[in-house]
Amino acid sequence: MALKTLSAKAAAALDRDLMSTGAFSIDQLMELAGLSVSQAVYRVHPVTQGSRVLVAVGPGNNGGDGLVAARHLRHYGFLPTVYYPKRSKNDLYQRLVKQLEDLDVPFVEDFPAALESTDHVVDAIFGFSFSGEVREPFPAVIQAMANTKVPVTSVDAPSSWNIEEGPPKSGTGSSFHPDVLVSLTAPKPLVKFFSGRHFIGGRFVTHAIAKKYDFDVPEYEGIDQVVEVGPEGHKL
Template identity: 55%
Template sequence: MASSSLHTLSAKDAIELDKDLMSTGGFSLDQLMELAGVHATGGDGLVAARHLWHFGYKPTVYFPKKGKNEIFERLSTQLHNLGVPFTDDYETALKETDHVVDAIFGFSFTGAVRPPFDSVITALKSSNLTITAVDAPSSWDIETGPPSSGPGEGFMPTALVSLTAPKPLAKYFTGRHFLGGRFLPPNLEEKYGLQLREVYSGMDQIVELPSSKT
């Protein structure tokens, strides 16, 4: 396992890092979304669903508020072409699945959880399903972690996959914690104080980090 002293990215730094990647780093938004999805929000979840289908799984996508951005339209078309079903009935979907990828909100989420997502998070919390959260458990604040009230109170997914680098909320997470996103150039690792080349080994693209409860 990797060192527990791995530097975390604040909300501000995570946003600035994305800007750097799309300017001096030479990455497009499509590429960053693809890189995020293969290691698993919003769009990251759609990419993850496509990869899961190609890996032999049978994903169903809960996507009640579809973005009008061209990227979301193309990602949705890719899934439709594979026959991946979309649903608005999350209650039935939860009864028919054995694993949930929680990619409802990204690390930039703030404020109260609004309908219909409040009911979804409540249902996830009360289920016995294995849940993998992408970058941040839905309803969690990137800095302060789980909410003290509301539908997300007590919501603790089975696993967390941090993208690029852990966010400060990771110190409140007690499940299995993984890191994915092995693509940063050395100059950006240095700028943001990340020692990612020391975390991964060989051809690993994802690595498990020590749990905060250990």
């Protein structure tokens, strides 16, 4: 049985449903998404393997998930550093930044330099709503993530990938293959081009919503916010 996936259009509609009939606020969804990302990172890269985590944050919701993940990682004992070149003026993002500043989490301007002294990277630049060209300053950042030997965990989608068609055929991101992918709510069609460790996070989806959008809610264990799945969607 192939893994059921969610198109970009369906993912956007599902988010709207969660925030209308589902009664969730965007703050709640971002908090739960970032928490699940932090748990996946902890699972694949325990603090004992190196505490330095570099989080690359984009301008939208995917970046917000990264900011939340960085906060949780700090509480787990990691030493996160955040690269956030295009800061949102939205109050929600400004509060997430303030929360990190209060935990003495440093923000850096030079991504390639920061990459040289980290143990793990979280790619929270672009999510399921990404399309079109990768704009500055992100082409060099994505290329650096493609070239590094440091393990990379991508949030919902490897940045620059087409949600339906996977990595670009050429140019920025064509050689970017992260080690870990955390699919939020449900996997997107690009997972068929991904060959690393795959987690699903989204322990807030009701069975009614999953039925409406025709995907399966995995069985989360205990207090886990993520489930690792194999290529066919079976639980590992």
